[in-house]
Amino acid sequence: xxxxxxxxxxxxxxxxxxxxxxxxxxxxxxxxxxxxxxxxxxxxxxxxxxxxxxxxxxxxxxxxxxxxxxxxxxxxxxxxxxxxxxxxxxxxxxxxxxxxxxxxxxxxxxxxxxxxxxxxxxxxxxxxxxxxxxxxxxxxxxxxxxxxxxxxxxxxxxxxxxxxxxxxx
Amino acid sequence: xxxxxxxxxxxxxxxxxxxxxxxxxxxxxxxxxxxxxxxxxxxxxxxxxxxxxxxxxxxxxxxxxxxxxxxxxxxxxxxxxxxxxxxxxxxxxxxxxxxxxxxxxxxxxxxxxxxxxxxxxxxxxxxxxxxxxxxxxxxxxxxxxxxxxxxxxxxxxxxxxxxxxxxxx
DNA sequence: CGCCTTATCTTCGATATCTAAGTATTGGCA
DNA sequence: TGCCAATACTTAGATATCGAAGATAAGGCG
Numbered sequence: 478x479x480x481x482x483x484x485x486x487x488x489x490x491x492x493x494x495x496x497x498x499x500x501x502x503x504x505x506x507x508x509x510x511x512x513x514x515x516x517x518x519x520x521x522x523x524x525x526x527x528x529x530x531x532x533x534x535x536x537x538x539x540x541x542x543x544x545x546x547x548x549x550x551x552x553x554x555x556x557x558x559x560x561x562x563x564x565x566x567x568x569x570x571x572x573x574x575x576x577x578x579x580x581x582x583x584x585x586x587x588x589x590x591x592x593x594x595x596x597x598x599x600x601x602x603x604x605x606x607x608x609x610x611x612x613x614x615x616x617x618x619x620x621x622x623x624x625x626x627x628x629x630x631x632x633x634x635x636x637x638x639x640x641x642x643x644x645x646x
Numbered sequence: 647x648x649x650x651x652x653x654x655x656x657x658x659x660x661x662x663x664x665x666x667x668x669x670x671x672x673x674x675x676x677x678x679x680x681x682x683x684x685x686x687x688x689x690x691x692x693x694x695x696x697x698x699x700x701x702x703x704x705x706x707x708x709x710x711x712x713x714x715x716x717x718x719x720x721x722x723x724x725x726x727x728x729x730x731x732x733x734x735x736x737x738x739x740x741x742x743x744x745x746x747x748x749x750x751x752x753x754x755x756x757x758x759x760x761x762x763x764x765x766x767x768x769x770x771x772x773x774x775x776x777x778x779x780x781x782x783x784x785x786x787x788x789x790x791x792x793x794x795x796x797x798x799x800x801x802x803x804x805x806x807x808x809x810x811x812x813x814x815x
Numbered sequence: 816c817g818c819c820t821t822a823t824c825t826t827c828g829a830t831a832t833c834t835a836a837g838t839a840t841t842g843g844c845a
Numbered sequence: 846t847g848c849c850a851a852t853a854c855t856t857a858g859a860t861a862t863c864g865a866a867g868a869t870a871a872g873g874c875g
Contacts, residue, residue, distance in 0.1 A: 491763055491777070492671045497711075499668035501791030502661045506797050518861070525775035534824060547862055549825065571870045573821045596661055599787050599796045608660070611783045614776060615663035618768050621668030625767045629677050657860045687831070704853065716832060718855065781845045 495618075509591035513584070514558075519550045520588060523560065526577050527585045533572045560584065573626060664787075671768060677763045678760035682753070683727075689757060694730065695746050696754045702741045713733065 498499045507517045525540050538548040560581035563573045600608055674685045694709050707717040714797045724730045731752035769777055
């Protein structure tokens with residue numbers, strides 16, 4: 478177990494560093510968005526709609542990678558704030574298409590630069606090549622973990638909620 | 647804004663990839679831990695105590711990088727499960743030192759290999775050099791974001807909660 | 816046409832986290 | 846010694862997320 482323990486230490490660093498990075502990004506972005514009364518969650522849906530307006534709640538959930546109750550809550554709030562409106566298409570009273578209001582569209586010019594800034598701050602000091610490598614490593618990691626989860630799922634293991642622990646590892 | 651938008655797209659990838667990686671790790675680890683009725687949160691405190699037994703709640707909070715109410719809840723549950731016990735030192739009725747029970751200590755041999763496995767799965771396909779670079783990039787990122795947050799804090803901006811949005815960006 | 820399955824959104828209850836406020840203990844200093 | 850500030854833990858209330866179950870609507874098929 479001695480070897481195992483020291484190996485753990487080395488490997489653990491990766492998980493820990495990634496978690497800290499993710500949290501740092503969240504905070505950097507939230508910090509900027511909150512100055513315009515927009516939360517992280519709202520921003521994510523706005524960002525999707527800026528590119529692709531008129532999506533249903535389900536489509537938004539898939540693109541945002543969250544469950545539908547989560548989307549539901551976020552959209553209700555956005556609607557209340559007058560940033561989106563929702564309406565049924567003529568031929569379907571089930572689906573609810575979500576459209577940005579003028580106010581919601583206008584926010585783009587304000588918020589996008591903030592996201593750019595946060596990302597630029599984070600990557601400061603990394604060369605273009607390094608950034609590219611960085612992305613490549615992250616993609617490998619994500620693919621590995623997806624495969625792992627798929628295999629577990631195949632074995633009948635229930636996958637735990639994605640809602641994450643955000644503390645330090 | 648056209649340039650801004652495309653620039654956003656490129657930069658955003660980094661935040662998004664990091665977030666996905668963090669979530670993947672959470673899930674991979676939770677998946678393994680839950681087979682032993684241990685949650686992610688519990689594991690984090692166990693892990694700290696395996697290395698350094700007898701810490702106070704505050705010290706544990708700092709090491710785990712979460713707030714004290716969070717630690718409080720987690721410790722209460724661990725105590726209830728018989729994995730830790732808490733007691734006041736003789737000279738101080740305020741502080742509560744946390745000690746692993748035998749059962750808590752024994753769990754180490756079971757759980758540590760699982761964490762090693764999750765980390766190994768994640769880094770599969772990366773050479774030793776690449777892993778080193780990866781860590782270096784992450785450290786730069788974390789440092790950059792910490793600096794950013796410190797600067798914001800100096801300007802009197804309230805820092806948003808660290809509890810993160812875990813969805814896709 | 817009517818029923819059963821599927822699709823879509825909504826509601827409910829649970830969990831983990833946070834901030835802020837509350838309680839109790841300790842320590843320093845007039 | 847007595848009081849006030851700092852320390853340590855606890856409680857309360859808010860938020861964001863999830864899974865599961867509920868409610869309606871649509872579509873397909875005997």
